[in-house]
Amino acid sequence: MATLTDPPRQSFQIGQLIYDTRYRSTTIQVVAFILIMAGIFWLGNNLITNLAERGKDIDFGFLGNRAGYDINQMLIQYSNDSTHARAALVGIMNTLLVAFLGCITATIIGVTAGILRLSKNWIIARLMSVYVEGFRNIPLLLWILIIFAVVTESAPRPSDFRGEDAEASMILFDSVAVTNRGIYIPSPDWGPNSGLLIAIFLISFVGIFVYRAMARRKQEATGAQSPVFLVGLALFFIPTLIAFFILGRPVTLNYPELGGFNFTGGIQLRNSLIALWIALSLYTGAFIAEIVRAGILAVDKGQTEASSALGMRPKRTMNLVVLPQALRVIIPPIISQYLNLTKNSSLAIAVGYMDARATLGGITISQTGRELEGMLLLGVFYLIVSLIISGVMNIYNNSVKLQER
């Protein structure tokens, strides 16, 4: 007689936490978590104790005090009577400005270079290789300094523009002055009725999109193509120009003029901004070029062949068949390049560009002695900006990626 008995139920033993595969991974994770938390707590505690030993506390009150220093490039109102918080905000705006400009130009440069590097034209392809390898493999700081040195040393001083037979003269009908302190361009003076002009411009801008949507619907329904580009161009310029003259030229240009030590009037694009902008764009552009090239190569060759078989020209093939598919591969790594560019803009201090690192993380820290607080705030700022950029780009990525069912 065979007797089948249930295996005796073992009660839970402490050793099972390590030897039983059901529990082991949980055990290890819990232990590691406790250790890491203890470590972080200990380090933080150590920090506070050591700071207290030196008579220092953690206090953000300094942000409300008078800053006392001046900043050359201000996108918002600021004077040396403003607070440190305001100075930090000025720096943040400057960081965002150069990051924004840099992301746009880096994308244009990168996409162009990436496509051209695949060109069948030997010279163009090699030139692009030289560009990509040159910029990718030399530290960004060097490029910033080199470009800054070039724009500073090669351009004339403002004083060279002075006198009867001046050594230097302004270009583009005396409207733009290129000096070793920056490029002075005319600035718009907004007269009365200029609001109306802007409204008309915005309406015609919306008109372009409406027209494009109509053209697409027409093509999908009938197959007939409309001259989208030409009409768009016309809509962009003609209504605004007509309104400009009808309204009696409400917007005039304020030309830079040599007065005193410097040019006055107009907008000054400082050398620090130009050098940083160009260097960031070219450097990040080189990485984006490689991403674009990889994305294009990732699209199956059969797609191009099929498109040719349908009689599409190479340019249309690239724009309508290859690039839209390549975008799905390209977007995610480009997001990190945007993040890199934004964070790399903190190298601005090398050329005296007053970004957040230079105001909040530089002058404010050394004037108030609040290193820890300043650096924490700076870290939080870069974290937030990066998260916003990747959040926005992820939304875009979701809209172009393959819809899986």
Next chain:
Amino acid sequence: MKKSVFLGTLAIAGVAAGYAAADGHSSGTLAQVQDRGSLNCGVTTGLAGFAAPDANGEWEGFDVAICRAVAAAVLGDASAVEFVPTTGQTRFTALASGEIDMLARNTTWTFSRDVDLAFEFTGVNYYDGQGFMVPRELGVSSALELDGATVCIQTGTTTELNLADYFSSNNMSYEPVPIETNAEGQQQYLAGACDVYTTDASGLAATRATFEDPDAHVVLPEIVSKEPLGPLVRHGDNEWGDIVRWTLNALITAEELGVTSANVGEIGGTTGNPEIRRLLGTEGDLGAMLGLDADWAANAFAAGGNYGEIFEGNIGESTPIGIARGLNAQWTDGGLLYSPPFR
């Protein structure tokens, strides 16, 4: 599993490192310097006459001499100094974090640095004031004519704040060009990226002396601020602060009493002046009160001489920098140098 072990190790290593760092600060700075056998002294990244490496890479200058005097007093060896170049922005962090034992870097003694930043200024080794330098060809003769000028300015300094105050109180505007180091400022100024270079008058003189054609540049007569420059140490270690303070005072007193690097060897035995004997350790035990050898001050003088010798040798009128003693003369000569007595 491997990952967790790695993380665990990392956490333990971090904790251990934290303990090690904490231990480093528990004993006094004097003991640390003596254990290490060298003094970590923060100086500028390079300002001729004040602190700059010479052709052989040896640091020399007015501020460097203070470091060497302290090293000689504490360790008996004026060459036992590790010079740590700091910028206007990094100097206070370097001192607060313990990376350097003392800072001798044209640093202005201000209320907030002394009280809020928790540093201890141990005296004034140079009475300075902020000035402006412009190219002669601009034809500017007064700082009040600088409305609208572009000004090169070292960031994170008191001069930056004085500049803002001076221009706004005179209703003038200017465009600041922020720079990190004196060398960068010099290059930008010479390239014409700014019309004016402003810093302490002594720094201007030192910078101008290194120009190819110093006469093409003028230092404007206006001195817009008080800049008492001196060495400083961290708050809370009074023993160490006393050593640096009294080494500086000893240098000043030595000039007043006529003790020089030439006669320091014998004057202690031959002089009838009891203060010289106390200073040189042949009488009394001032050295022991500081926790140093009896001949601490004699060692300090042997390193580079008394205050006057250091001044003349590095920045005085016989050097290319050519600064007159002015406010930095002894009180007996109408200057501000006035050391408390050694008693």
